[in-house]
Amino acid sequence: MDGTQKIPSDYKEISFVCLRPDGCLELPSTLGIVCRTVSKKLEGFEGFHFHQLRHTYTSNLLSNRAAPKDVQELLGHSDVSTTMNVYAHSTRKEKRDSARLLDKVAGNDKTKIFLISLTIISQGQKQGEIHIISLSDGLKSS
Secondary structure, X not given: OOOOOOOOOOOOOOXXXXXXXXXXXXXXXXXXXXXXXXXXXXXXXXXXXXXXXXHHHHHHHHHOOOOXXXXXXXXXXXXXXXXXXXXXXXXXXXXXXXXXHHHHHHOXXXXXXXXXXXXXXXXXXXXXXXXXXXXXXXXOOO
């Protein structure tokens, strides 16, 4: 279309995430090949899958104060709980900030908060996380 034609009433715009420079759709199979190549050649990317970028995108939006409802709609989820419970992953900084907030609410300036975050990985896949928050009086932080 050169901009002068009338758009048909049944026209539905489709927005793809990955396009080639010419605007054509990049096939999921091609993306899978690229991700497998990256996971084999780059240290730290073992088991990398393209879908992991969706989780990163979500976490980055939320970390930068995007409204959860807006993120839900951008991802196309029918319920915000899917966005928050499955796709949102808090950062170490956010966990530290939350621990400091607890200290502030408790009003105890001598309380030092230590946060230990462990990621459980099995066969290259993230299986879960364990978070331990420890409150100790009078200890100096390093």
